[in-house]
Amino acid sequence: MRKEYLLTPGPTPLPPQISLAMAKPIIHHRTPQFQAILKEVSSGLKWVFQTANDVFIISSSGTGAMEAAVINLLSAGDIALVVQGGKFGERWTEIAKAYGINTEIIDVEWGKAVSPQEIGKRLKANPQIKAVFVTLCETSTGVDNDIQAIAAVVKETPAVLVVDAISGLGAVDIKTDAWGVDVVVAGSQKGLMLPPGLGFISVGPKAWKLVEASKGGRYYLDLRKAKKAADKNDTPFTSSITLIDALNEALKIMQKDGLEYIFKRHKIMADATRAASGALGLELFAPTAASDAVSAVKVPAGLDGEKLVKTMRDTYGVTIAGGQAELKGKIFRIAHMGYIAESDIITGLACLEKVLTQMGYKFTLGAGVSAAEEIFLKKENN
Amino acid sequence: MRKEYLLTPGPTPLPPQISLAMAKPIIHHRTPQFQAILKEVSSGLKWVFQTANDVFIISSSGTGAMEAAVINLLSAGDIALVVQGGKFGERWTEIAKAYGINTEIIDVEWGKAVSPQEIGKRLKANPQIKAVFVTLCETSTGVDNDIQAIAAVVKETPAVLVVDAISGLGAVDIKTDAWGVDVVVAGSQKGLMLPPGLGFISVGPKAWKLVEASKGGRYYLDLRKAKKAADKNDTPFTSSITLIDALNEALKIMQKDGLEYIFKRHKIMADATRAASGALGLELFAPTAASDAVSAVKVPAGLDGEKLVKTMRDTYGVTIAGGQAELKGKIFRIAHMGYIAESDIITGLACLEKVLTQMGYKFTLGAGVSAAEEIFLKKENN
Numbered sequence: 069m070r071k072e073y074l075l076t077p078g079p080t081p082l083p084p085q086i087s088l089a090m091a092k093p094i095i096h097h098r099t100p101q102f103q104a105i106l107k108e109v110s111s112g113l114k115w116v117f118q119t120a121n122d123v124f125i126i127s128s129s130g131t132g133a134m135e136a137a138v139i140n141l142l143s144a145g146d147i148a149l150v151v152q153g154g155k156f157g158e159r160w161t162e163i164a165k166a167y168g169i170n171t172e173i174i175d176v177e178w179g180k181a182v183s184p185q186e187i188g189k190r191l192k193a194n195p196q197i198k199a200v201f202v203t204l205c206e207t208s209t210g211v212d213n214d215i216q217a218i219a220a221v222v223k224e225t226p227a228v229l230v231v232d233a234i235s236g237l238g239a240v241d242i243k244t245d246a247w248g249v250d251v252v253v254a255g256s257q258k259g260l261m262l263p264p265g266l267g268f269i270s271v272g273p274k275a276w277k278l279v280e281a282s283k284g285g286r287y288y289l290d291l292r293k294a295k296k297a298a299d300k301n302d303t304p305f306t307s308s309i310t311l312i313d314a315l316n317e318a319l320k321i322m323q324k325d326g327l328e329y330i331f332k333r334h335k336i337m338a339d340a341t342r343a344a345s346g347a348l349g350l351e352l353f354a355p356t357a358a359s360d361a362v363s364a365v366k367v368p369a370g371l372d373g374e375k376l377v378k379t380m381r382d383t384y385g386v387t388i389a390g391g392q393a394e395l396k397g398k399i400f401r402i403a404h405m406g407y408i409a410e411s412d413i414i415t416g417l418a419c420l421e422k423v424l425t426q427m428g429y430k431f432t433l434g435a436g437v438s439a440a441e442e443i444f445l446k447k448e449n450n
Numbered sequence: 451m452r453k454e455y456l457l458t459p460g461p462t463p464l465p466p467q468i469s470l471a472m473a474k475p476i477i478h479h480r481t482p483q484f485q486a487i488l489k490e491v492s493s494g495l496k497w498v499f500q501t502a503n504d505v506f507i508i509s510s511s512g513t514g515a516m517e518a519a520v521i522n523l524l525s526a527g528d529i530a531l532v533v534q535g536g537k538f539g540e541r542w543t544e545i546a547k548a549y550g551i552n553t554e555i556i557d558v559e560w561g562k563a564v565s566p567q568e569i570g571k572r573l574k575a576n577p578q579i580k581a582v583f584v585t586l587c588e589t590s591t592g593v594d595n596d597i598q599a600i601a602a603v604v605k606e607t608p609a610v611l612v613v614d615a616i617s618g619l620g621a622v623d624i625k626t627d628a629w630g631v632d633v634v635v636a637g638s639q640k641g642l643m644l645p646p647g648l649g650f651i652s653v654g655p656k657a658w659k660l661v662e663a664s665k666g667g668r669y670y671l672d673l674r675k676a677k678k679a680a681d682k683n684d685t686p687f688t689s690s691i692t693l694i695d696a697l698n699e700a701l702k703i704m705q706k707d708g709l710e711y712i713f714k715r716h717k718i719m720a721d722a723t724r725a726a727s728g729a730l731g732l733e734l735f736a737p738t739a740a741s742d743a744v745s746a747v748k749v750p751a752g753l754d755g756e757k758l759v760k761t762m763r764d765t766y767g768v769t770i771a772g773g774q775a776e777l778k779g780k781i782f783r784i785a786h787m788g789y790i791a792e793s794d795i796i797t798g799l800a801c802l803e804k805v806l807t808q809m810g811y812k813f814t815l816g817a818g819v820s821a822a823e824e825i826f827l828k829k830e831n832n
Contacts (some may be wrong), residue, residue, distance in 0.1 A: 072475065077693060090692065091473035093454065094461045094645055096769050127647055128670065129509045129687040135670045144667070166665035250521045255688070263476055263692035265509055285526070285666070286550040288510065288517045305511040308647035309461060310472065333617050385728065387478050 071386045076418045077207045077235055077362040079257040080406035082314075086261060089317045090310050102447045104317050106301050112304030112319030116237065116260070116327070117252055117270045119244035121432060124294040126267040126314075127308040130234035133267025135163050137230050137251050137290040140271075141199050141278040144168030149190055150226070151182045154210035155392050156232055160201035167284060171196065178209050178395065179364070181357035183244045184217040191225045198278065199228045204236035208392045210352045210364030210401060213241055219247040228275045234258060237268075238322065239334045239361035239405040250275040259330075259361070261318050261406040265311045274414055290366040334360040337404030337413055344417045344436035348424070353399045361405040363390075366398065368429050373397040379423045386419040410444050454767045457798045459589045459617055459641040460645055462788035464616030464696075470645060471699045474693050479689045488683050498619065498709070499652045501626035501636055504782050506648040506676040507703050509690040512616035512637030513797070515649025517545050518671040519612050519633050521654075521662040523581050526550030531582045531609070533564045533570055537590035537774050538614055540550030542583040542807070549666060550694040554579065558779065560591050561746070563739035565659040573607045580660065581610045586618035586727045590774045592783060593736045594622055598629045605630040610657045616640060618703065619650075619744035621787040632657040636825075638693060641712075641743070643700050643788040647693045716742040719786035719795055721827040726799045726818035736780045741785040746773075750782065755779040761805045768801040792826050 072080045076127050085146055096102050113123035126133050138160070143149060146169050150160045153176030164171050172190060174377045174413045182202065205212050215231055222229040228250035233242050235347040237252070238259025245253050249272070257265035271279065271291060279291050285291075293304040322330060338360040345352060345365045352366035367373035374397045391399040403418055425433060452522045456463045477483050497507035503743050509513050520542070524530060528551050532542045535558030548551045556574060565582065573579055582604050587594050597613055604611040610632040611824040615624050619634070620641025631654070631735045638648035653661060653673060661673050669675075675686040704712060727734060735746035749755035756779045759772040773781040784798055799818045807815060 072477075074476065074478060076478050078688065079478060082476055085474045087475070091469045093469070094456065094464055094639075095454075096458050096461060097646070099763065099769065127509065127511050128514070129688040129690075132510070132514075133672045139667075163669045166669040166672070236753040255693075257476075257688065264479070264688045265690035265692065265693060269591075273775060285454045287545045287548040289512045290548070306460065306637070308511075308645065309639075310645035311647060345582075381481065387481065 072387070073412055074387050075387045075402050075404070075408065075414050076387055076414060077258065077401060077403035077405060078255065080261060080403065080408070083207060083407045084262070086314050086317050086357045089246045089314045092313065092398055094309055097309050102307070102309065104302045106303070109301055109312055109316050109319065110298070111129050112316065112323060113268060115323060116246050116319065117241065118246065118254070121270045122298055123268055123270040123313065124298060125303060125307070126269065126289065126294070127265065127305070128267045129264055130253065130267050131159065131254045133255065133269045134159060136267070136269050136291060137253050138163045138169065139167055139228070139253070139284050139286050139289060140282055140291045141228065141275060142169050143283040145170065146198050147172060147194065147196045147327070149174065149187065149197045151187070151197060152178060153182060153209065153211060154178055154203070154206035156203050156206055156234070159234065169253070177377070178375040179211060180212045181211050182218070184214060184221045188221040191222065191227055191393060195226065197227050197358050199230055201230045202232070202235040203241060204231050204242055205234040205359045205361045207362055208395065209354055210359050210362050211357045212236070212359040213251060213357070215242055216247045216314055219249050222446045223248040228278060235361050235405065238330065238425070240359065241331050245269060256315065258315050259405050260315065262311060263309060265308055266315065275369060331360070334404060336443060336447050337408055338363060340440035343402055343439040343443050346437040347439035348421070348431050362401050362403040364399045367400060367440055371427055371429060371431065373400055376398040376400060376423055376427065384419050384422070386416055388416060409430050411441055452767045454769070454796055455797050456769050457784050457786070457790065458771045458785060459640065459783060459785035462643060462785065462790070464643055465703060465789045468696050468699050468819065471696045472697065473611065476691055477687070479691050481747050483551045484689070484691065485683045487695055488685070491694055491698050491701065494698065494705060495650060495832040497705060498701065498814060499626050500628065500765055501634070501652050503522070503626070503654045503656070503682055504677060505574065505650055505652040506673060507685060507689070507694065508651065508671065508676070508681060509647065509648055509687070510637065510649045512649050513541065514671065515635045515651045516614060517543060518649070518651050518673060519635050521549055521668050522673045523612065523633070523657060524663055525665040526787050527552065529554060529576065529578045530578050531556065531569065531579045533558060533569070533595070535562060535591065535593060536560055536585065536588035537566060538585050538588055538616070542614065560584050561596045561736040563591060563593050564600070564741065566603050566818065567597060569600055570603040573609055577608065579609050583612045584614070586615040586624055587618040587741045587743045587814055588620060589744055590777065591736055592741050592744050593739040594618070594738045595739070595787065597624055597631060601629040609741060610660060617743050617787065619729065620789060622697045625711050626652060641787050642697065643691060644696050646695065647677050647690055647708065650810065713742070714788060718825060718829050720745060723784050723786055723793050723821035724820040725825050729817040729821035730803070730813050739810055744782045744783050744785040746781045749782060753809055755782055756807055758782060758809060761808070762801050766801050766804070768798055770798060795822055
């Protein structure tokens with residue numbers, strides 16, 4: 069017998085009532101019963117996306133929704149400006165290239181946020197740029213980009229701003245309409261506390277003009293079809309009924325808590341993780357732009373980072389994430405997005421301390437956990 | 451309190467152990483634990499597809515897998531031969547057109563199967579045709595096409611055969627390798643007894659050459675990426691973990707039963723439904739090519755077909771399907787695919803008889819149910 073803990077940046081653990089919702093008998097998707105669910109979900113999505121724009125649901129992973137953004141807004145030969153500061157920034161470039169879209173790239177050092185001024189400079193230098201693609205929370209490095217400042221720059225230009233908020237939505241703030249973000253993409257298995265399988269995309273009026281003008285081929289991911297169906301409270305193809313029903317539960321739970329509380333909760337979990345890392349003598353990978361959704365921590369010199377993650381998972385049942393691509397073995401990532409409570413952070417940190425000790429790293433046992441406890445206690449007194 | 455019955459051609463009811471599998475805590479997809487599941491699923495899929503080819507899993511509806519077939523095999527300007535004998539045959543054409551692929555169309559009267567000889571003639575007349583797109587079970591009309599005979603014709607030509615088996619797989623026989631079917635597409639919410647959300651596609655060597663040669667843009671649905679990942683027991687993008695875990699359960703249940711038994715079971719359910727229709731004085735819409743997966747029955751003259759379906763569902767909790775597109779109000783469809791037992795058919799028929807009576811249609815009450823009982827009883831004596 070052992071208990072398993074999931075502290076990864078997608079999938080994230082599911083509240084038991086959401087898990088149980090998925091065990092309910094399935095209903096047909098072209099019925100008044102399912103339309104009622106879709107209607108609630110649609111309004112719940114607008115709430116969590118902080119937008120009055122349509123939020124379309126796609127049966128796909130988050131990448132499918134990213135692709136929907138690219139191919140609906142742009143056609144081959146168009147120019148896109150892509151911010152690349154990690155694996156998921158690079159994904160925007162890969163998708164654009166697969167469709168013959170020309171990319172101008174802002175290469176940001178991994179672990180840093182992009183400079184909004186740099187985006188402004190590039191847009192000024194090339195007025196042909198039709199869309200800017202950035203990442204809210206760059207999951208691979210634990211960095212949050214300053215979307216509010218970026219949006220302020222982009223909205224003064226003819227370009228539209230597209231934000232990959234897959235790891236960020238429901239964990240850190242993104243005020244789609246208030247900040248003027250044209251397109252926001254998200255996925256189900258992060259802050260929304262669902263299994264993977266649903267992608268989401270909100271599209272504002274400035275972006276919708278591009279959707280209508282784009283000449284690229286599209287069918288399954290055609291947002292014009294999605295819009296036509298959504299206007300009739302439907303989806304263009306068979307909905308992922310079970311996941312959408314579970315999404316409805318998740319959105320209700322979130323609405324009860326409120327966005328302000330949700331973001332504050334994520335910040336406290338992140339603060340505790342960051343304080344613990346410091347107390348253990350570990351360095352954050354992204355100290356200047358650390359995300360409240362996931363913390364990336366440098367593996368101490370001389371220690372095998374992959375072994376650390378593997379031992380925590382395979383021997384002790386605590387799954388955190390290692391580094392990806394060039395960061396493989398060099399960082400580990402503790403996610404605190406979605407259904408993560410103080411108890412999960414404490415458990416994760418205690419397990420980290422246990423394995424670090426076994427691997428020969430020197431520190432005061434309990435220092436990380438007690439630093440986290442202090443943060444949690446301070447919150448109670450505020 | 452009322453019991454709900456689902457007799458629609460997708461989604462289909464889920465066995466309780468599959469529903470419960472979806473309520474299990476989620477696990478991470480890049481772990482040995484999930485890789486073990488993917489490995490079992492991969493071998494189970496090959497078994498149900500009756501192929502040694504790779505069967506790729508896509509997080510999408512069945513349409514996403516159809517699109518994967520089109521865009522991976524063909525590029526703009528290529529020529530495809532499409533068999534159109536219903537709504538889902540038309541979908542092949544719509545997808546092809548969305549990508550600038552030229553289509554030659556065999557328009558089959560709705561309710562009839564395509565003539566394999568006609569396919570041969572068209573291929574001979576135009577040797578530029580690269581691929582033939584057909585439907586195994588045309589859900590909209592309740593017709594099964596003769597894939598074995600079609601494959602025998604197509605395999606003598608340079609063209610590849612692509613079969614939409616979304617409604618057929620796991621309900622009626624399709625011997626992918628023995629018959630020589632190059633590409634088979636399926637979905638999760640039919641014979642596989644799962645919620646919608648997964649698409650599948652098997653690709654044989656003749657078709658794989660086209661996948662490598664196609665010049666069209668693709669990313670999320672790129673089968674080259676799927677192949678690269680599958681070779682490492684992985685998926686290119688975040689897997690729909692919960693659905694894949696449930697798929698593993700479903701495939702185990704099916705393997706225990708065996709394909710021969712499964713197809714026989716579907717045939718008996720179909721025979722019972724057809725016998726009942728006859729006993730009620732109702733005509734099958736597709737008497738010469740009736741599918742064992744779904745029965746399409748003509749609405750008696752003067753009766754409102756939409757009201758019939760709506761009353762059965764909204765008043766009595768038995769959900770069957772109406773007609774689509776040009777068949778709206780003119781047929782109703784009782785599906786007997788997946789987790790459908792004698793009890794479901796009896797319940798569906800009794801409810802049909804009740805509502806037909808209420809709507810003023812004249813017949814001997816119980817005639818349909820007793821015709822079905824006879825079929826079920828005969829089976830016990832064989």
